[in-house]
Amino acid sequence: xxxxxxxxxxxxxxxxxxxxxxxxxxxxxxxxxxxxxxxxxxxxxxxxxxxxxxxxxxxxxxxxxxxxxxxxxxxxxxxxxxxxxxxxxxxxxxxxxxxxxxxxxxxxxxxxxxxxxxxxxxxxxxxxxxxxxxxxxxxxxxxxxxxxxxxxxxxxxxxxxxxxxxxxxxxxxxxxxxxxxxxxxxxxxxxxxxxxxxxxxxxxxxxxxxxxxxxxxxxxxxxxxxxxxxxxxxxxxx
Ligand code: SAM
Numbered sequence: 001x002x003x004x005x006x007x008x009x010x011x012x013x014x015x016x017x018x019x020x021x022x023x024x025x026x027x028x029x030x031x032x033x034x035x036x037x038x039x040x041x042x043x044x045x046x047x048x049x050x051x052x053x054x055x056x057x058x059x060x061x062x063x064x065x066x067x068x069x070x071x072x073x074x075x076x077x078x079x080x081x082x083x084x085x086x087x088x089x090x091x092x093x094x095x096x097x098x099x100x101x102x103x104x105x106x107x108x109x110x111x112x113x114x115x116x117x118x119x120x121x122x123x124x125x126x127x128x129x130x131x132x133x134x135x136x137x138x139x140x141x142x143x144x145x146x147x148x149x150x151x152x153x154x155x156x157x158x159x160x161x162x163x164x165x166x167x168x169x170x171x172x173x174x175x176x177x178x179x180x181x182x183x184x185x186x187x188x189x190x191x192x193x194x195x196x197x198x199x200x201x202x203x204x205x206x207x208x209x210x211x212x213x214x215x216x217x218x219x220x221x222x223x224x225x226x227x228x229x230x231x232x233x234x235x236x237x238x
Pocket of ligand 1 (some may be wrong): 095169197
């Protein structure tokens with residue numbers, strides 16, 4: 001039984017889940033996950049573990065980045081029959097560099113009486129920004145930094161803007177990113193500020209702040225085997 005339902009409407013809750021520390025789940029997320037008819041999730045094993053931790057038993061339906069349009073139509077058809085579903089991703093807020101937007105767009109386009117309801121909570125981008133101490137109300141979130149093509153062009157855009165730039169980057173490419181900034185943008189390498197939030201809310205959480213050169217040195221002096229999940233923030237004109 002869905003507590004937030006009006007009449008016999010269908011609801012798609014978009015539910016944020018922890019990015020590491022399970023205590024970050026919200027009371028509302030727990031209630032909603034316990035009330036819905038089914039939970040749409042990226043990886044049933046990951047979400048299964050989360051639910052088991054909170055002793056919630058619900059049918060899980062796989063919905064991920066490679067799900068077809070046909071699959072979305074099936075989900076919307078079933079949901080539209082007066083059901084309540086929750087959409088979650090492996091961690092954080094769905095649809096933020098995670099699957100979700102295509103399904104939500106298809107729900108609106110379907111013109112069915114399905115209410116989309118946000119259940120806000122953790123997100124790596126906002127968590128990192130909140131502790132960066134960089135001020136200014138405007139930021140640009142770039143999602144995942146491009147893997148190959150377009151890296152230099154994007155850096156040009158970031159350094160020519162006055163906005164704070166936030167992006168996700170894999171640990172395998174982080175040293176290459178520093179090297180590119182050092183070689184192609186030496187002035188910004190020395191003067192612009194950077195913040196890195198690594199493994200936020202987890203046991204090995206690390207916050208590193210300084211000029212880009214300082215932050216680079218910090219990671220170089222460890223070892224080349226950099227691990228974990230990273231949010232990078234560049235404050236181009238501090
Ligand atoms: N939807 C998620 C959100 O709202 O944060 C982001 C999902 S995206 C597929 C995963 C990326 O987010 C990771 O590669 C990393 O860059 C960042 N991320 C997720 N959890 C993190 C954490 N605990 N600490 C730092 N970065 C994290």
